[in-house]
Amino acid sequence: MPVPDFVRLSAFEARWLAEAIRLREEAGGPLADRDAVAAARAAEGDLEARIVHRAGQLGARDGMARTITSWRARSRLLLMLGAAVALTGGFGAALAVLGDGSRAVNVVWALGGLLGVHLLSLVLWAVGLAVGGGDVGGAVGRAWLWLSSHTATGPAAVHVAKALGGLLVRAGLLRWWLGAVTHGLWLIALAGALVGLLVTLSARRYGFVWETTILSADVFVDLVRVVGGLPAQVGFAVPHAALVQASGAAPVFDEAARRAWSSWLVGCLVVYGVVPRALLWALCLGLWRVGRARLRLDPALPGYALLAARLAPASERIGVTDADPGRFARPRANGPHTVAGASALLVGLELPADAAWPPALPAGVRDAGVIDSREERRRLLAALQADPPARLLIACDARQTPDRGSLELIAGLSRYAGEIRVWLTEADVAPGGGRTEHWREALRDIGLAPARIIDSAAMALDWLRGGRAEAENG
Amino acid sequence: MAKPLRIAVVGHTNTGKTSLMRTLTRDTGFGEVSSRPSTTRHVEGARLLADGEVLVELYDTPGLEDPIALLERLEAIEAPGDERLDGVARIDRFLATPIAGRRFEQEAKVLRQMLASDAAFYVVDARDPVLAKHRDELAILGACAIPLLPVLNFVRAPAANESSWREALARLGLHAIVRFDTVAPERDGERRLYEKLGTLLDEYRAALERLVASRERESGARHRAGLRLVAALLVDVAAARVGVAADAESAPRAVLADLHQRVRRREQDGVDALLALYRFRPDDVDAASLPLLDGRWENDLFNPETLRTMGIRFGTGAAAGAAAGVGIDLMLGGLTLGAAAALGALAGGGWQAVQQFGGRMLEKLRGQRALSVDDAILRLLALRQLHLLAALEARGHAAIAPIRLVDPQLHQWREGALPETLLRARAHPEWSNLFGPARGDDARQAVVEALAGELFEARRP
Numbered sequence: 001m002p003v004p005d006f007v008r009l010s011a012f013e014a015r016w017l018a019e020a021i022r023l024r025e026e027a028g029g030p031l032a033d034r035d036a037v038a039a040a041r042a043a044e045g046d047l048e049a050r051i052v053h054r055a056g057q058l059g060a061r062d063g064m065a066r067t068i069t070s071w072r073a074r075s076r077l078l079l080m081l082g083a084a085v086a087l088t089g090g091f092g093a094a095l096a097v098l099g100d101g102s103r104a105v106n107v108v109w110a111l112g113g114l115l116g117v118h119l120l121s122l123v124l125w126a127v128g129l130a131v132g133g134g135d136v137g138g139a140v141g142r143a144w145l146w147l148s149s150h151t152a153t154g155p156a157a158v159h160v161a162k163a164l165g166g167l168l169v170r171a172g173l174l175r176w177w178l179g180a181v182t183h184g185l186w187l188i189a190l191a192g193a194l195v196g197l198l199v200t201l202s203a204r205r206y207g208f209v210w211e212t213t214i215l216s217a218d219v220f221v222d223l224v225r226v227v228g229g230l231p232a233q234v235g236f237a238v239p240h241a242a243l244v245q246a247s248g249a250a251p252v253f254d255e256a257a258r259r260a261w262s263s264w265l266v267g268c269l270v271v272y273g274v275v276p277r278a279l280l281w282a283l284c285l286g287l288w289r290v291g292r293a294r295l296r297l298d299p300a301l302p303g304y305a306l307l308a309a310r311l312a313p314a315s316e317r318i319g320v321t322d323a324d325p326g327r328f329a330r331p332r333a334n335g336p337h338t339v340a341g342a343s344a345l346l347v348g349l350e351l352p353a354d355a356a357w358p359p360a361l362p363a364g365v366r367d368a369g370v371i372d373s374r375e376e377r378r379r380l381l382a383a384l385q386a387d388p389p390a391r392l393l394i395a396c397d398a399r400q401t402p403d404r405g406s407l408e409l410i411a412g413l414s415r416y417a418g419e420i421r422v423w424l425t426e427a428d429v430a431p432g433g434g435r436t437e438h439w440r441e442a443l444r445d446i447g448l449a450p451a452r453i454i455d456s457a458a459m460a461l462d463w464l465r466g467g468r469a470e471a472e473n474g
Numbered sequence: 475m476a477k478p479l480r481i482a483v484v485g486h487t488n489t490g491k492t493s494l495m496r497t498l499t500r501d502t503g504f505g506e507v508s509s510r511p512s513t514t515r516h517v518e519g520a521r522l523l524a525d526g527e528v529l530v531e532l533y534d535t536p537g538l539e540d541p542i543a544l545l546e547r548l549e550a551i552e553a554p555g556d557e558r559l560d561g562v563a564r565i566d567r568f569l570a571t572p573i574a575g576r577r578f579e580q581e582a583k584v585l586r587q588m589l590a591s592d593a594a595f596y597v598v599d600a601r602d603p604v605l606a607k608h609r610d611e612l613a614i615l616g617a618c619a620i621p622l623l624p625v626l627n628f629v630r631a632p633a634a635n636e637s638s639w640r641e642a643l644a645r646l647g648l649h650a651i652v653r654f655d656t657v658a659p660e661r662d663g664e665r666r667l668y669e670k671l672g673t674l675l676d677e678y679r680a681a682l683e684r685l686v687a688s689r690e691r692e693s694g695a696r697h698r699a700g701l702r703l704v705a706a707l708l709v710d711v712a713a714a715r716v717g718v719a720a721d722a723e724s725a726p727r728a729v730l731a732d733l734h735q736r737v738r739r740r741e742q743d744g745v746d747a748l749l750a751l752y753r754f755r756p757d758d759v760d761a762a763s764l765p766l767l768d769g770r771w772e773n774d775l776f777n778p779e780t781l782r783t784m785g786i787r788f789g790t791g792a793a794a795g796a797a798a799g800v801g802i803d804l805m806l807g808g809l810t811l812g813a814a815a816a817l818g819a820l821a822g823g824g825w826q827a828v829q830q831f832g833g834r835m836l837e838k839l840r841g842q843r844a845l846s847v848d849d850a851i852l853r854l855l856a857l858r859q860l861h862l863l864a865a866l867e868a869r870g871h872a873a874i875a876p877i878r879l880v881d882p883q884l885h886q887w888r889e890g891a892l893p894e895t896l897l898r899a900r901a902h903p904e905w906s907n908l909f910g911p912a913r914g915d916d917a918r919q920a921v922v923e924a925l926a927g928e929l930f931e932a933r934r935p
Contacts, residue, residue, distance in 0.1 A: 027911070046525040169916050170923070299691075302751060305699035308692060309753055312526060315499035318519030321533065322583045325575075352603035353638075373606035374542045399633070400602055401488040401511045405540035438510055 009056070012292050013068050018055035020064055020163035022303040024156050031058055040311050048297050050311040051304055067152060067160045075148035079181065082144060086185045090192025098200050104207035104251035108220075110265060111227070114193055115273050118186060122276065125182060129175060138182030145178060170298065173291040179284035187277040194269055201262045207251025208261035210244075217248050228264050236267025331404075331411035333447045336419040339388035344464045345417070347371055347380065348395045349406060351425070355397070359457060362465040377409060384416035392417035393464050398424040398435055398455070402442040411446050421463055422448060427455035478521065479678040480531045481671075482587045485597035486611060487511045487537025490627045493656035494597055495520060495534045498664070502753075505534055512537060515580065517587050524688030529681045533587050536580040541611035544581050547573070548614060561617025565589065581614075588618040593675055596624045596648075597656070600634040604642040612646050621674035622648060625667065629653045650674055658868065664689060697867065698930060700751055704859040705925035706907075707744040709918065711737055712852055712899040713906035716845045729845065736908045737847055737855075744859060752866040846900065849892060856887045860929070895925045 009017060025031055036057035040050040059065035097113040098105055125138040149161040168174035200206075210220050221244045228238035239247070239260040246252050247261070297304060348357050348370035358367040366389075371380050384392075394410055396402075414420045422443055427436045436455065443453055454460045483491045488511040496504045499520045506513050515536050522530040538544075551567050553559050559567070565585050568574055574582040588594055596615060602608075615622055624643050629636050636653070643651055652670045654663050668686050672679035716733055898921060899905055905918040912918050 041526075044526060050526070165916055166919060169919070300695040300698035300702070302699045302703050302747065305696050305751055308695065309500075313500070313523065314689070314692070315501050315520045315522050317501070317504065318521060318531065318533075320516045320518045322517035322586065324515035325579060327579075350603075350605050350607070354603075374546055374610070376606075377542065397603075401486070401599075403487045403511060403537070403539040403607075405542055405607055408540060408543065435509075442511070 008069060009065060012295060013072065014052045014056055015295060015297055016160075016164055016167055017059045017065055017068055018052045018297055019167045020068070020156065020160045021055040021058055022301065023163050023166070024064075024159040026303055027159070031062075033058060036061075037310055047299055047304075047308055047312040051297060051299075051307055054307070054311060062156075064156055064160060067157055071148060071152055071160065074151060075144070078144055078147055079185075082140075082185050083188050086189035087192040090189035090194075091196040092192075093189075094193040094196025095200060098197070098204075098206060101204040101206055104209045107208050107210050107247075107261060107265065108223075111268055114197075114265075114269050118190060118273055118277070121182075121186070125179070129179075138179055140185050141178030141181035144181050144185075167295070171291060171295050173288060173295065176284045176288040176291060180281060180288050183277050183281035183284055187274065187281050190269065190273040190277055194266070194274055197266055197269060201266070205253070205258070206262070207253055208257075208265075209247050209251050212248070217245055220244055220248060224264065227268060231264065231267025231271045234267070234271065236271075237263035239264055331408045331446050333411040333414040333420070333443075335447070339390060339416075339418040343387070343389045344391040344393070344466065345384075345389040346393045346395065346464060347413075349397075349409065350400065351395065351397050355425070359461065362461055365461075365464045371409070381412065381416065384413065388416045388418065390418040391464060391466065392420045393423055393454075393460055394420060395423045395425050395460070396439065398427040398439055401435060402439045407442055407446050410443070410448075420448075420452065421460070422453050423457075423460040424453060424455045425457070476681065478528045478531050479593065479675065479681060480533065480591040482533045482535055482584070482591040482594040483597060484535050484584050484588065484594050484615060485537060486541075486599070486602075486608060487539050488513075489537070489597045489599040489602075490656045491537065491597045492534055494595065494625065494627070494654070495532055497656050497659060498522065498532060512539065512580075517583050522685060524685050527684075529685045533591065535584045535587050538581055538584055538611050538614075540578070540581065541607050541614055544578055545610040545614055547578070548617070560619075562589065562619050565614075565617055585614070585618065588615065588620060591620060592678070593621045593623065593671060594618075596622050598624055598626050598639055600626045600629045600636050600639055601631050603635060604638050609642065609646065612643075612648070616646065621671075623667075623671055623674060624648055624651045625656075626651060626653045627656050630655060693867075696751060697863075698926065700748055700863045700866070701929040702922060702926040703744060703747050703751065704856070704863065705922045705929060707740060707859060708852060708856055708896055708925060709899045709905055709922050710740055710907045710912070711847050711855060712896045713902050713904075713912075714847055714908040715903035715906070716909070733845060733847070733908075737851065740908055741855060741858075745862065748859070748862055748866060754866060852892060852896065853887050860887070893925060893928050895921050895928065 021031070033054060036054045039057050040054040043050060043053045045053075056065065059068070093114065097110045121139065128138070149164070152161055165174065168177060212220070221241045224239055224244050225241075228236070232238045237260045239257070243252060243257050243260060247257070252258075299305060299308060344365045345368055346358060346361060346365055347368040348355070350372055351357060351370045355370070357370055361367060368380055368383070369376075371377055392413060394413060396406065396410075410420070410422065422439075424436055424439055440450060440453060444450065454463060483494055485491050488509070492505040492507045492514055495518075496502055496507065499522065501520065504520060505518055514534055517533055517535050519531055519533045521528045522532065548564050548568055551559065551564050551571075553563075553567075566589075569582055569586060594615065596612070598608075612622075624639075626634075626636060626639060628634060640651060643649075650670050650673060652667050653660075654667050665686050668682045672682045675682075714733070714737070716729060902917070902921075905912050905921065
């Protein structure tokens with residue numbers, strides 16, 4: 001089996017692929033992912049790791065991972081081309097600014113030519129950073145990103161490009177990443193200019209002048225002093241006032257003057273060009289690296305939240321560990337039979353403490369109370385054994401659930417009474433009548449026909465009296 | 475990896491043990507639930523996972539049905555000789571007797587599972603009175619010598635006897651008790667359940683905390699994802715704009731009908747996405763708790779009656795007529811919503827808004843007017859979606875709907891100003907997905923995020 005592409009993706013690229021897959025599924029519906037989900041679920045790790053794993057599988061299958069690796073290769077190539085262009089451009093700019101030595105170098109023009117565009121783009125970058133919006137990261141970096149994205153080919157390249165932007169914008173990383181590219185290329189260009197400057201200044205003789213029509217010479221003296229102030233702090237020379245005054249008239253070719261001017265020019269390029277770009281490049285690169293290491297997919301994006309249930313389910317079934325044997329021990333109630341006694345007895349079974357008990361009983365009917373505990377059950381059974389009643393009415397609370405214990409007791413009681421009826425109290429107020437039905441079913445299962453179940457107090461007491469209910473049912 | 479915590483879910487028959495399992499496992503298909511007693515006759519387990527790690531194993535057991543007779547049996551067991559038996563030894567002996575496989579088959583399963591578990595949830599139907607059989611049941615379960623946490627189910631029912639249950643449980647030495655409605659638990663019900671359990675099981679407390687944290691993370695992510703879906707829907711509809719010739723007296727019916735249809739379809743897509751996010755199938759048992767009919771809204775979006783029932787008043791604008799729901803954007807013609815939206819966009823959108831403004835001017839010069847969806851409809855969409863989201867999160871939580879109706883955020887959507895982010899979307903027809911895929915991805919994404927963030931902030935107490 002060939003090594004899948006996703007193993008060659010870095011952690012960041014794997015997340016990028018996951019994001020691209022998410023966008024693709026959002027636009028075109030879910031991909032067939034049964035195997036990928038199974039593989040992801042078998043993998044260790046949290047939800048994000050599983051999302052990335054699934055995306056890696058899917059990306060390897062349909063080539064989106066290759067789109068990303070080729071994107072990486074292409075963007076590197078573009079970056080190297082850009083670096084080459086920047087280096088030659090910077091070198092060339094230095095040569096162009098100084099000229100071939102046949103003419104004296106205008107120091108102000110030379111400085112502007114070397115630093116002007118750079119400073120302008122630096123200001124634009126800073127403004128973009130402060131304001132935000134669409135132009136963040138510098139024009140050079142954006143051009144590189146645009147070229148890298150628009151030359152992308154392969155399946156769902158558009159989603160791959162979109163995913164990169166979305167991922168980085170959401171994490172606030174695009175500005176640092178593109179900033180690193182912008183400053184890096186400018187750094188190379190300025191380094192090229194510096195090399196060009198040093199090479200030409202070493203190998204050719206230049207005279208330095210400044211020119212003006214309306215400004216006074218003091219302006220240039222101050223300009224040179226102020227601009228040279230910062231480079232002077234790190235050891236570059238600043239032409240003294242007399243030299244600046246003299247250079248206004250004609251190029252001064254004595255050695256000290258040449259060295260002072262060239263040191264000033266190189267110092268300005270280094271301090272205002274190379275050093276700031278190098279610092280910003282390092283800063284952006286650092287922030288980008290830190291941010292990239294911290295970058296996580298947001299599991300609260302709808303696409304990922306949908307996957308969560310499948311990739312990292314809250315539970316998995318173990319299955320049945322102790323099976324239902326399929327048989328069910330069920331008591332049987334006795335049918336009507338003849339007993340010695342002729343009395344009528346009423347008993348309440350597990351009625352709640354707040355039940356109105358006993359109801360007003362007809363003459364000749366005894367109340368055996370409410371039976372709940374084991375001892376009460378025993379006492380009742382013993383009493384029935386000693387003096388079996390002809391009619392026994394058992395009152396049950398229809399709001400409760402019938403269970404085997406109650407049914408066993410009812411079946412047991414039926415053995416000691418000539419005839420029993422079950423009175424479902426509260427059958428009319430029980431919510432939805434649901435449990436009344438369960439009682440009827442359960443009682444039928446132990447052999448009590450529906451006719452032996454009563455659900456109104458009046459009929460129940462009638463039956464105890466030996467009245468109509470019996471006549472009807474009998 | 476540490477051994478997972480094994481918990482037996484026990485209780486009298488028909489108290490909601492399998493419902494508790496379903497709620498804790500998030501597995502709506504687990505076991506069989508019905509209002510009939512003795513539905514579960516076997517022991518069935520499920521593992522609870524957090525970040526792929528098994529932290530808890532839950533075992534659903536059959537209900538105890540005849541505890542009075544069972545306790546009598548247990549107490550009758552005597553050791554050979556003078557030896558005294560403790561609870562566990564007694565139960566072991568009982569399980570070896572033949573009757574444990576016949577009449578007490580179900581109870582024997584429960585006891586076997588109890589002995590194999592680290593703790594047990596004792597599920598109580600708080601509507602039942604406290605009876606001798608329950609006390610005997612607790613005596614039997616107590617003999618198994620593992621921590622027992624009573625879970626009071628159906629505590630919100632009017633017939634609940636919570637205080638008598640608490641008193642009875644306290645008399646049996648069970649003071650850690652938790653209220654937990656198994657069908658519609660309160661928002662932090664699960665956290666309290668596991669925290670209480672953690673107090674009984676010190677060595678598993680860290681694992682239980684991880685489980686709670688993971689569950690809360692999941693539900694938080696799902697909630698934010700839901701708000702993002704709502705926000706995307708609102709942006710799609712707010713940004714939708716269709717041009718019509720300015721000389722036409724009223725917008726052509728066909729264009730209107732088409733726009734209506736697209737908005738309806740978009741809303742249904744939003745509903746479907748929310749249902750999918752919450753893994754809700756219209757045939758789920760608690761579907762009736764949702765304000766939907768077979769996964770669809772009962773009332774049409776563009777029916778004025780629908781607006782009225784949701785408490786949204788029509789503005790005095792163009793919308794209050796036969797063309798309910800579509801505002802005609804007479805940008806330079808008067809102070810309609812279009813102008814207001816453009817001003818809002820200007821205030822919030824900077825240069826891009828100016829470009830948009832220019833675009834509208836151009837449309838105007840070309841003799842076109844723009845048709846967009848009325849504010850009232852946006853309000854209605856927002857209210858319905860947020861309502862559905864709340865209902866999905868509560869999952870049949872009957873008590874939550876009246877609370878939500880006075881929610882300040884819903885009030886804001888009903889009567890307050892629309893969020894500035896939505897007004898900004900008004901000025902960007904390219905952000906709408908109603909007519910083909912949206913353009914301007916990053917900017918649209920940012921607005922959807924911002925709106926979802928506002929919804930999230932507003933929903934917090």
